[in-house]
Amino acid sequence: SNAPDETETATFGLGCFWGPDAAAGAIDGVVRTRVGYAGGTKPDPSYDVIGDHTEVVQAAYDPDRISFRKLLEWAFSEQQPYRQPRKRQYHNIVFTETADQHEQLQAFLDDSDFDRDRLETRFEELDECYVAEDYHQKFQLRGKRWITDVFDEANYDAEDVRESPAAAKLNAHAAGHEVDVPFLEQSYDRRSK
Numbered sequence: 001s002n003a004p005d006e007t008e009t010a011t012f013g014l015g016c017f018w019g020p021d022a023a024a025g026a027i028d029g030v031v032r033t034r035v036g037y038a039g040g041t042k043p044d045p046s047y048d049v050i051g052d053h054t055e056v057v058q059a060a061y062d063p064d065r066i067s068f069r070k071l072l073e074w075a076f077s078e079q080q081p082y083r084q085p086r087k088r089q090y091h092n093i094v095f096t097e098t099a100d101q102h103e104q105l106q107a108f109l110d111d112s113d114f115d116r117d118r119l120e121t122r123f124e125e126l127d128e129c130y131v132a133e134d135y136h137q138k139f140q141l142r143g144k145r146w147i148t149d150v151f152d153e154a155n156y157d158a159e160d161v162r163e164s165p166a167a168a169k170l171n172a173h174a175a176g177h178e179v180d181v182p183f184l185e186q187s188y189d190r191r192s193k
């Protein structure tokens with residue numbers, strides 16, 4: 001299957017990225033999640049030297065199963081669009097990276113009844129997203145040693161776990177989200193190609 005090429009990515013700043021990483025993983029049609037830093041200008045940011053960047057979650061989704069619009073609805077349900085956290089690290093940002101996503105964002109804003117003058121959420125074109133340190137990826141899952149041990153025994157390295165569709169669902173489960181895994185997303189796993 002060439003499924004991995006069929007996914008698109010949605011990137012959102014929604015505060016501390018641990019929670020949105022798990023919440024995004026629970027969404028049916030989201031097949032991979034990762035956390036990172038985006039929206040700023042500092043080259044190669046890190047958690048300790050984040051500069052002017054913001055913590056973001058990046059969700060790879062199958063556009064045949066979920067629309068960017070649905071992900072926008074989700075992102076807006078996870079934030080307070082009229083209040084921006086004081087720290088830029090935790091800003092609410094909706095990134096778009098294709099013309100299609102940009103159009104879906106405009107349509108979503110046109111159709112919703114936000115008071116546009118009061119909206120604080122930032123809207124930006126995604127420039128670069130810097131992947132965060134391994135210890136921030138699938139943070140809740142990392143607290144479940146018996147699960148991470150299974151990945152270790154299957155010889156997954158940190159990047160394999162970060163990019164694993166199964167790990168994204170397990171991370172959501174570990175965080176207490178209801179997860180519907182109809183076919184374990186296996187065709188998306190680059191290790192099972």
Ligand code: MHO
Pocket residue numbers: 016017018055136
């Ligand atoms: N330092 C805060 C937020 C972490 S989040 C990755 C905490 O420990 O909850 O910014």
